[in-house]
Amino acid sequence: MAERAQYEELIRQFSAFGAVKREMARLLPSDCPGGAFGVMTLLGRHGDMRMSKLAELLAVDMSVTSRHVAHVADRGWIERLPDPADKRSRILSLTPEGQTQLDDIAEWSTQLLAQRLSDWSDDEVGQLSRLMARLRASFDDCRVPAARPPALSGDEQSTRTPAITIK
Template structure:
């Protein structure tokens, strides 16, 4: 198991990774914020699905998912059709315009990553991809199992013993 200092450095790197996510977000068109892009990406990768499954994959509340879905449906990028198995539920699927939008978003993000990682070897990019997939999987596994994190205990600093005296009454 890694040392506590390694986990602390990892936390710092996650914070710094926010800058990468912000830059990726800046290249998205104004009518397709990152949450909407994530929905399009998941529908493109996993195919048609119920809203509850989409919320699960996004790891967000149903109300957040519903806002993203409404935004995309208003633009004609996804359709919501009744679920034949349960008429109360809706099945979400990409429209042809949604597929076109997803392809354009993918091209933008792929191009930016290719530019920023131009000095990385193919193996380094592949290693980063594997490690990020493994990290995500570890979090998926822990969310499903609700296992508390296993961190090494913090080092205890030596302190001077204190003595207490009863208060004068």
């Protein structure tokens, strides 16, 4: 198991990674916020699906998913078709315009990464990708509660987030 200092450095790097995510988000068109892009990305990757499946993949509440879907549908990037198996449900489907939007954003993102990582070797880029996929897999099922740190005693309670004890 890694040392405490390694986990602390990893936490600092997660915070710093926010700047990378913000720069990547700047590539999104003004009418395509991150949630809308997430909807289109998942439909592009997994194909047509019900809203409940999309909410599960986004790991957000149905009401949040519904707002994202409405935004994307209003722009003509997805369509909501009746589900033949259950007329009360809708199947979400990426439109050709939505696929074009998704392809354009993917192209811009790829160009940005290629530019910013131009001094990285192919092996380093591959290693980063594999490690990020492995990290994500370690956190994949967000519905399973993580072990909680021990409760703070009355003297220790504050508004700060309690630290997790790492051995």
